[in-house]
Amino acid sequence: MTETSLVTALVFWALAVVAVAAGVAVFRVDSMARATYALATSFVAVGLALLLVDLDYIGLVTVLMMVMEMAIMAVYMIMFMGMNPALMPMSMVHGQRTAVGAATATFVLLAAGAVLVPWPERRGVPAADHTAALGEALMGAKMLVMMTVSPVMLATIVAGIVLASHRTRYDRLGDDLKQRPADDPQPGGVGR
Amino acid sequence: MTLETVLIVAAALFSVGLYGALSQQVVVMVMMGLELMLNGVILAGAAFWWFLAPAPEGQVLLLVVIAAMTVEMAMGFAVAIALHRHRGTDMTDMAADLSR
Numbered sequence: 001m002t003e004t005s006l007v008t009a010l011v012f013w014a015l016a017v018v019a020v021a022a023g024v025a026v027f028r029v030d031s032m033a034r035a036t037y038a039l040a041t042s043f044v045a046v047g048l049a050l051l052l053v054d055l056d057y058i059g060l061v062t063v064l065m066m067v068m069e070m071a072i073m074a075v076y077m078i079m080f081m082g083m084n085p086a087l088m089p090m091s092m093v094h095g096q097r098t099a100v101g102a103a104t105a106t107f108v109l110l111a112a113g114a115v116l117v118p119w120p121e122r123r124g125v126p127a128a129d130h131t132a133a134l135g136e137a138l139m140g141a142k143m144l145v146m147m148t149v150s151p152v153m154l155a156t157i158v159a160g161i162v163l164a165s166h167r168t169r170y171d172r173l174g175d176d177l178k179q180r181p182a183d184d185p186q187p188g189g190v191g192r
Numbered sequence: 193m194t195l196e197t198v199l200i201v202a203a204a205l206f207s208v209g210l211y212g213a214l215s216q217q218v219v220v221m222v223m224m225g226l227e228l229m230l231n232g233v234i235l236a237g238a239a240f241w242w243f244l245a246p247a248p249e250g251q252v253l254l255l256v257v258i259a260a261m262t263v264e265m266a267m268g269f270a271v272a273i274a275l276h277r278h279r280g281t282d283m284t285d286m287a288a289d290l291s292r
Contacts, residue, residue: 009193016201019235023208023228032220039224042205046235052193053242058254062234065258069227069265076220076269092217094285099215103207110203114196119244126246134255137248145252149259156263163270166277 012052019045032077040070057131198239206232217283219275223268230261 022042026035043066050059093099127133138146205228212225234257241250276282 005193012193012198016197019231020201020204020208023205023231026224026228027208027212027216027221032218035221035224039227042228043231046205046231049198049235050238053238055238055241055251055254058234058238058251058258061255061258065262066227072265072269073220073224076272092221092283093215094217096215099211102214103211106210107203107207110206111200114199114203119195122243123245124247126242127248130248130251133248134251137252138255142249142252145256149256152263153259156266160266160270163267164273 008052012049015045015049015052018042019049033074036070036073036077039073040067043067043070054126054130057134195239195243198243199236202232202236202239204232205229205235217285219268219272219282219284222284223265223272226264226268227261230257230264233257 019042022038022045025038026042029035029038044063047059047063047066050062209225209228209230209232212228213222214225216222216225234254237250237254237257241247241254272282275287279286281287
């Protein structure tokens with residue numbers, strides 16, 4: 001083993017331990033705020049591990065996206081639970097024994113597959129510039145992927161706003177602009 | 193650092209996330225479990241790309257996984273807000289009737 005590959009292996013194992021330990025900590029720590037930090041730590045460790053295999057762009061996107069996502073998650077926690085409850089001890093679980101069993105069985109199955117499957121030899125050589133190769137693929141042969149992901153993202157934005165926003169006048173009054181507010185026993189009906 | 197070792201770490205991340213997704217009651221914590229599962233998928237995908245076929249298509253697949261993670265988070269938060277607005281709760285047990 002060369003010195004470079006030894007250093008790479010050591011760094012990978014350090015990041016792997018951090019990623020898994022932080023992942024476990026997400027469901028072990030006392031508060032949702034700490035759980036958020038733990039999840040962000042796990043993602044940052046995996047993002048840095050991606051850099052070890054020369055996935056510079058994907059690794060950086062993973063780190064940046066997850067740090068921002070965890071910041072948004074912190075806002076949600078404060079919104080739903082208030083600042084103090086988000087920092088207070090909590091344990092809200094159900095079916096824990098089933099969950100532990102399912103998770104253990106899944107790990108054993110996946111790990112056994114990873115070890116026992118006769119993986120083929122590496123085919124092809126990496127491009128000199130992985131990021132440029134990814135960009136050329138997205139703008140060339142794999143453009144259909146981007147053309148599919150883009151409307152999905154747009155639909156997500158629209159659906160997210162529709163779900164998250166307050167009911168509007170159309171829910172209260174229907175599509176007849178002259179109609180008076182409905183006297184619905186259950187708020188939110190269209191009065192028809 | 194071999195394909196097998198990276199896959200084992202990815203399996204560990206996936207399994208821990210599965211435990212969270214199955215056991216947690218708060219919607220946001222369930223989403224954290226799903227995120228952790230996708231974290232493992234990203235690591236496994238990167239390992240397959242690097243050790244088996246380092247072609248650009250593998251990176252495109254990883255981008256799709258990251259996009260799926262984004263969609264999951266956005267829709268999860270939106271559903272959590274809708275649930276909280278109508279029922280004043282963010283617990284999955286309080287919305288069990290939605291699965292019927």
